[in-house]
Amino acid sequence: MRIAIPKGRLQERALSVFADAGYDIPSETDLKTRKLVFDRGGIEWIFVKDGDVPVYVEHGAADAGIAGLDQILEHECTAYQPVEFPFGHCRMMLIAAPGAPPLTKVATKYPRITRQFLDQRGVHAEIVPLSGSVELAAVLNLTSHVVDLVETGETVRIHKLEMQEVVAEISPRLIVGKNFYRTEPKTVRELIAKIEEAARVSS
Amino acid sequence: MATKSRYPTGVRPLLAEETARRRRIELRFVDALAGAGFSEVVLPIIDYVEPYGALVEPATAKQSYRFVDREGDLIAIRSDFTPMLARALAPSIAPEELPLRLFYRGDVIRVEASRLGANRELFQIGAEIIGDDSIDADVAMLRLAADLVRAPRNEPNAEPTIVYNDVSIAAALIAQAGAVCEALAAKRMTAGVPAALQTIVAKLISGEATLNDVAPFAPEAAARLSAIEEAVAGDAVFTLHLDDIEDSGYYTGLRFRVYAGSGRTKVAQGGRYDNLYERFGQRAAAIGFAFTIDDLD
Numbered sequence: 001m002r003i004a005i006p007k008g009r010l011q012e013r014a015l016s017v018f019a020d021a022g023y024d025i026p027s028e029t030d031l032k033t034r035k036l037v038f039d040r041g042g043i044e045w046i047f048v049k050d051g052d053v054p055v056y057v058e059h060g061a062a063d064a065g066i067a068g069l070d071q072i073l074e075h076e077c078t079a080y081q082p083v084e085f086p087f088g089h090c091r092m093m094l095i096a097a098p099g100a101p102p103l104t105k106v107a108t109k110y111p112r113i114t115r116q117f118l119d120q121r122g123v124h125a126e127i128v129p130l131s132g133s134v135e136l137a138a139v140l141n142l143t144s145h146v147v148d149l150v151e152t153g154e155t156v157r158i159h160k161l162e163m164q165e166v167v168a169e170i171s172p173r174l175i176v177g178k179n180f181y182r183t184e185p186k187t188v189r190e191l192i193a194k195i196e197e198a199a200r201v202s203s
Numbered sequence: 204m205a206t207k208s209r210y211p212t213g214v215r216p217l218l219a220e221e222t223a224r225r226r227r228i229e230l231r232f233v234d235a236l237a238g239a240g241f242s243e244v245v246l247p248i249i250d251y252v253e254p255y256g257a258l259v260e261p262a263t264a265k266q267s268y269r270f271v272d273r274e275g276d277l278i279a280i281r282s283d284f285t286p287m288l289a290r291a292l293a294p295s296i297a298p299e300e301l302p303l304r305l306f307y308r309g310d311v312i313r314v315e316a317s318r319l320g321a322n323r324e325l326f327q328i329g330a331e332i333i334g335d336d337s338i339d340a341d342v343a344m345l346r347l348a349a350d351l352v353r354a355p356r357n358e359p360n361a362e363p364t365i366v367y368n369d370v371s372i373a374a375a376l377i378a379q380a381g382a383v384c385e386a387l388a389a390k391r392m393t394a395g396v397p398a399a400l401q402t403i404v405a406k407l408i409s410g411e412a413t414l415n416d417v418a419p420f421a422p423e424a425a426a427r428l429s430a431i432e433e434a435v436a437g438d439a440v441f442t443l444h445l446d447d448i449e450d451s452g453y454y455t456g457l458r459f460r461v462y463a464g465s466g467r468t469k470v471a472q473g474g475r476y477d478n479l480y481e482r483f484g485q486r487a488a489a490i491g492f493a494f495t496i497d498d499l500d
Binding site: 060080081082083084176179180181182183184185189192193 | 364366388389390391408409410442444447460462467468469
């Protein structure tokens with residue numbers, strides 16, 4: 001079994017879930033090396049950028065992984081999401097500069113989700129795809145609005161922006177590839193049961 | 204970018220070696236199907252969009268290439284053989300000719316989100332039995348699919364898997380409460396599943412559900428699956444997966460998928476669609492499957 005762990009925001013929590021579930025996870029020392037693949041406890045652990053977890057799992061290059069709903073939706077990932085974790089919850093918000101004009105231009109790391117959000121509201125706006133520090137776009141007037149994840153709201157407050165609307169409630173999930181799910185039902189059920197229990201205990 | 208040195212996304216030529224490989228598999232399939240009493244039909248590569256009307260769901264429509272032809276009609280390039288065969292046959296089949304055993308081969312062009320970076324032009328060989336709603340026909344098609352995928356593949360470590368289910372089970376539950384769909388799709392109990400259905404949905408999700416558990420909700424499907432299960436019991440290739448619900452499309456009963464190779468690739472899928480022919484003006488039960496040949500190892 002190959003499991004994809006997201007680097008960054010969710011990495012530590014993701015690993016501790018697997019540790020709590022009784023899996024032999026890569027150690028701190030392992031992680032300090034520049035390796036990206038670790039064999040431990042009969043499992044191949046791979047470490048990839050958070051947004052790439054759904055891609056690996058969707059295509060069967062990893063059997064399961066942990067991914068935020070933001071990345072799952074953005075990649076139109078069709079993998080199963082059998083466990084929703086109690087940690088790492090946040091919101092995807094439409095954010096604007098104070099006194100911003102009606103929405104005509106919006107910057108985001110999530111062009112696909114933003115497009116769907118705009119379509120649902122019948123709003124015609126140009127999407128400017130960025131890869132980070134999205135709030136800056138509104139601060140510097142590159143766009144009037146941005147769509148981004150808000151955890152504590154601190155970034156939004158510091159930049160004197162205002163939150164206008166919730167685009168989606170985001171939480172991390174265990175995702176399991178469809179082909180893996182269908183062809184290795186015993187292994188999958190065991191994985192889900194263990195992770196579910198670990199998630200329940202940690203909440 | 205100049206188009207001189209590349210092809211549109213998802214298509215490419217097959218040169219001698221790959222073509223030879225494809226033809227080898229194709230010949231084997233055609234021999235096996237002819238041997239099993241199936242006759243070949245040829246269907247057009249393009250067709251009007253209009254006759255398929257409501258049959259094509261928005262998601263499927265998005266997968267096909269469409270254009271307006273010289274007469275101003277909306278045309279789609281073939282993306283699925285089954286509805287085309289129904290449209291071709293329905294006006295002319297005489298009940299006394301049934302059942303028909305037919306097969307077809309050719310390309311379909313399809314843009315699937317889940318096949319990111321993969322081929323969009325897929326060479327398929329499919330077979331159908333039209334006018335037979337019996338469990339025997341279900342079992343015959345499952346066995347035929349197993350024979351085709353298994354034939355000369357001497358890979359002891361990569362036994363194929365055929366997962367089967369009946370789409371009317373989930374449909375019956377979803378008809379009672381739409382929230383069931385979301386829960387089964389995610390494989391997680393979600394808010395909104397009514398108390399009366401929580402037990403069965405939880406069992407389906409955890410994989411503990413048996414045919415006895417689903418029988419009160421979908422008695423006919425449970426009885427059919429039970430008979431099929433008994434008939435294929437001796438073959439380890441077959442696995443009953445009661446929680447499998449997605450993309451039911453025009454399917455009405457048995458639904459199955461064939462996985463093969465070390466990469467657990469889905470190489471074929473099929474099922475029963477007893478209402479499809481009716482939409483083209485003739486009642487006839489039907490069951491079929493299609494293999495995507497280049498996905499076979």
